[in-house]
Amino acid sequence: MRVGRASSQPARAPGFRPDSVWTERRARVAETPIDTVVREDQPCGVNSDGATFLRTDPERFRAETDDPAPASRVPPPPEPGATADGTAVVEFTGARGGVAPLTWGQSSIWRLTTWRADGDSYFNMPWTLPVYGRRDLDTVLGALRRLLERHETLRTNFRRTPGGMVQHVTREGRLTVQVVDGGHARPLTAARELAAGLAAAAFDYEAELPVRCAVVTIGGRPRAVAFGLSHLAADGGALGLLAADWRDLLAGNDPPEPTWQPMDQAAFEREGPGAVRGERAVRYWQAVLEKAPAFMFDYPRHPSGEPRFIRILMRSVALGAAAETLAARWSVSTASVLTTASAVLLSTLTGHRRIAMQLIGANRHDPRIGALVGPAAQDGIFMLELPGGTLAEATRIGHRQALTAYRHAHYEPLGLMAMREEVGRRRGGPIDLSAYFNDTRGGGDWPDLPALEQPGDPAAIAALTGRTTFAPAGSWDHVDATTVQFIIGPARETCELHLLADTAYLPRTTVHTLLRGMETLLVSAVAEDVPLDAVAGLCDITPVDRPPGWERSQTGPAGETAEASDPARTGADRVHGETAETTETPETSGSVVAEAIGG
Structure with a gap:
């Protein structure tokens, strides 16, 4: 017209x-x-x-x-x-x-918007x-x-109807x-x-x-x-x-x-292969949740600052160069190197040998969805067993686990939420999934990293640590259902690693230690493989101290407010701020990200 x-x-x-x-x-x-x-x-x-x-x-x-x-x-x-x-x-x-139900990607975003007050942008x-x-x-x-x-x-x-939200x-x-x-x-x-x-x-x-x-x-x-x-x-x-x-x-x-188009995607998800794919993803999540630790951060809170939630940004050319070197050496992606290193650092800090994290998948490996203009991203669930061995061994396993997590990040959100609540009831309370890894790079690498005379040279990569910078990148009183999130930024010339943390569980000094520890761990691994039991000393991480007899229950330990009722962690006892009884649909730590497996 x-x-x-x-x-x-x-x-x-x-x-x-x-x-x-x-x-x-x-x-x-x-x-x-x-x-x-x-x-x-x-x-x-x-x-x-x-x-x-x-x-x-x-x-x-x-x-x-x-x-x-x-x-x-x-x-x-x-x-x-x-x-x-x-x-x-x-x-x-x-x-x-035409009119159609929401796609799973639209539903995921819709539920996130309902966490905010009406009129919020x-x-x-x-x-x-x-x-x-x-x-x-x-x-x-x-x-x-x-x-x-x-x-x-x-x-x-997008309209509410008696049967739920629809796209018009x-x-x-x-x-x-x-x-x-x-x-x-x-x-x-x-x-x-x-x-x-x-x-x-x-x-x-x-x-x-x-x-x-x-x-x-x-x-x-x-x-x-x-x-x-x-x-x-x-x-x-x-x-x-x-x-x-x-x-x-x-x-x-x-x-x-x-x-x-989104209406075609909605029809695909409701029946046939699309529905089967979603059911398979929910079964995978259930199998992981049955084994995941009930709480990742099961230790007394620290006095938190004001605001309670902080984000620190580390810009490290050395980290990018080390991740690319190790990915090539171990035949994995840079995203898998960084995801596994994040899990190793959390394991070292918390003492858990089984780490569960949510990853954010673009869900665009299907060519039809790859060409879809509309939201498609949802969360995947990643769990890594770290009983011992070396970083190289852990990363090869982590790579396979990450690929599996991304393959199972496409599901009907309300059904996933109902399953999570059922597993929580059987296990005595909601399963803590407040740790995230999110890679926002487009191609899974850093195409403009400075070139080294000898690619992969350990001494040259170690020398790059002198360029590393740290900067505050925001602070907030309230963040929904998140204790820690490792975020790889989209910069092309350096590795941007953001760490968002709840200072009641990860004080500011610990945040800096984890950021620097990520760089130290991977730069050191370029020179020689790192045993997992050596990470604490290498990265200067002090494992958390649990007082004698201290045990966190699903309702919170004596003398401590339960996480589920913590007003600063709105929605921590739910899936991103919503319950399965509502008529719309959930999930994603926040939307939209590259597949994060192609580095």
Whole structure:
């Protein structure tokens, strides 16, 4: 259908500032540059290939940094269908509309959004794309129209019904697009500011399309496009697909129509091979939960700081070089090296020889889902036995366990929740799954790591530790159902390792010890394999001290508030803040991430 121009005079967005709390991240998908932003008011943020979302208090961060909320810098998005100065109206007609149940990926995100207060924008994603070549506004708006027509997820509402949540795909409609003069700002800098504002307000899922958009012009010519996207519409893998489409559509090409949309995915998951896959995943989870430790952190709490939850970032070229060297030597992925090392460090600290962690899988190994524009990520469960041996032996086992975990990360969330609760009842209470590993890299490696004269040289890699830096990366009063999360950031030139921790169980000094311990362990292993019983001394880890006779029960030890009723760990006794009696559906530690097994 037509593209209507409501006004040819672009608006001017005030307050473009390069020192915003929004920082750039880049990734390449199908050789298409993707420009996105990472929100520093979140424990991990959003990147073009995946994201981790944990439940936090962004307003506290803004108050502590004296930085105004993004919405105060950028004009609010217009109401859908409105026309005013500085806007254009994109009218679209897709191939079909319809109503279907939510996909498992949509259900997972929906349940996360219900943890937040009504009107919260936490799970919105700011995103930007460049305008390639010298394109006029009509061409850009036409490409946006085709993007909406091609991908049903961008024209979907989400509604409650007596039978549960449904997705409602709108066949025809309109999207109002802001047209903003970027002035003298760099186009993508201006677009990032706009994207922050577009994502700052909560979506009305029943009445509003899950995408907001603005075109940045410089000297009257479109140079970049800013988006605010609901996470119900897309995850990191979906953003990569949209970016690849964008280049083609701007060039006037018409790529083959998508053959797999969220409504198709919902039907696949409800019967036949899709349903069988989900049932198999639930059985795998059950087998792991029957053997997993009831509590990973079964020791007295420490006095926690204020705020209680902290995130520290270590940037280490040495860690990246060591992980790549060991992955090649042991014929595993860098993600498996880092996942196993995380488990080894937790085992050394807690004394548990059996470690259970949740991993976040993109669920895009099926070619149909790989081409799906929509959310697909869910949690997988990883358990590793560490009775002895060396790091190399543990990593080879960990690699197989991680692959198995990712293969079983696609399931009907409500059914998984019911199973978790049943296992918990049999075992006397909920099973602690508050440790996470999340790899947000797109390709599973660091393509821009500095080259060494002799790749894999132990001395050269050890010398790189002098470049390692540490920095605080956020603090929060409340985080849902999380004690520790190891997060590998999307940087290409260094290994970014974030550690998010509950200081009631992992004091700040322990967080630093674990971060440095990860680097020390892997750098040392480049020179010679490390026996697991030598890790404590090598990494300067003091195992936790359990007082004589101290035992944690499912309701909490005497004199200590039970974890399940801990107000700072909202939802710790549930699956991400919801119970199985509700009509919607659960799960994921936060969405969206690369498969994390391809390093």
